[in-house]
Amino acid sequence: MKVKSGESVVLIDSKGKKRTVMAGDKVKKIRHLGFVDLQELVGKPYGSRIQIESRTHWILPPSIVDEIETIRRRTQIILPKDAALICIYCGIRSGYSVLEAGIGSGALTIALANQVAPNGTVISYEKRGDILESAKSNLERVSLEKRVSMNLKDVTEGISERDLDAVILDIPNPCDAVKNAWESLKIGGYLCAYTPLVSQLEDVVKKMRKYPFIEIRSLENLQREMVVGERGTRPNFHMLGHTGYLTFGRKVKE
Ligand SMILES: C[S@@+](CC[C@H](N)C(=O)[O-])C[C@H]1O[C@@H](n2cnc3c(N)ncnc32)[C@H](O)[C@@H]1O
Known part of the structure; x- marks a missing residue:
């Protein structure tokens, strides 16, 4: 499989640093990479290597x-x-209509x-x-x-759409959008609120309990990477300690 003009490709170096670029563009200065002739990528087989500013990068589909x-x-x-958990716990699949706020x-x-x-x-x-x-522009870069x-x-001022399969809120005050989310969801649809703070989690759960939502639950998803060395295996010293809490609930009839 070879890179075509207009395709989004990822360039990954030996330390795992990566950049997504559009093959076929002209020479561009890319942050942390330097000048890259993006036309040179066209026709290269995926999985092959390219030298950029004396560093080797592998070319892969993102x-x-x-x-x-x-x-x-x-x-x-x-x-x-967290995105993976949201997709699985909200049951999001091909063909669904999903609303998120805000896009960030x-x-x-x-x-x-x-x-x-x-x-x-x-x-x-x-x-x-x-x-x-x-x-x-971020979405255009990945087509x-x-x-x-x-x-x-x-x-918080209203949701025009109806019969949504899921609503996902990543805003500072998700409790102010619970009513709109309930009204816009289909029966069985999921609401998910992503909240960095415990106080936001409490507010949103208390608000959700006022509406016909079932299976209301809040999760924290911790992940740590393991390092495999010559003398043994241990967790990485550096860990992302906290991102956000995920609260889920499912709409039932009034
Ligand atoms: C943390 S960012 C969202 C990040 C995004 N989920 C992502 O993964 O890139 C929160 C965004 O919500 C927007 N926002 C805050 N309150 C909002 C509201 N009531 N309605 C729509 N967007 C809102 C903010 O402007 C901001 O861009």
Whole structure:
């Protein structure tokens, strides 16, 4: 399989540092990489190597994790470990209609858009125009913009869509959007709130208990990497101690 012009590819060096680029573009200065002739990538077999500024990089098609990890961050993002749990616990699958707020940098959007493909939709609400624009360019870089409907909208002021399969809230005050989420979900649809603070988690759970949601539960998802050395194996000294709590609930009839 060879790289085609206009394809998104990931360049990974021997230390695991990676960048996602668009093959076929002109020479570009890429942060932490230097000048790269993106036309040179076209026709190269996937899995082969390329020298960039004296460092070797492997050329691969980007995985969902690559797409999220190489995103340009304008906000805090939902990391792959939490995005994976959101997709599984909300039962998100191909063909689903899923709403998220806010879009932020578009990291969770990437996971959702891949999951609902090829016929599903991700509807993203974001209340800041500048953030919406940068999320749009992040999604364009990984060719996912056509799968996402991006709206400059405050989710606490209302959700126009109905019969949604899932609503995911990553905003500072998710409790203020619980009523709108309940109204927009189909029966059996899931609400998920991602909250960095315990106080936000408590507020959202208390609010969800006022509506017909069942299976309300909050999870913390801890992950640590193992290091395999010559003399033994141990957990990595560095661990991302905390990201956010995930609260889930499922809509039933009034
Ligand atoms: C932490 S970021 C979201 C990050 C995103 N989930 C990601 O993975 O890249 C939170 C975003 O929510 C937006 N936001 C905050 N309150 C909102 C609201 N009521 N309606 C829509 N967007 C909102 C903020 O402007 C910000 O961009």
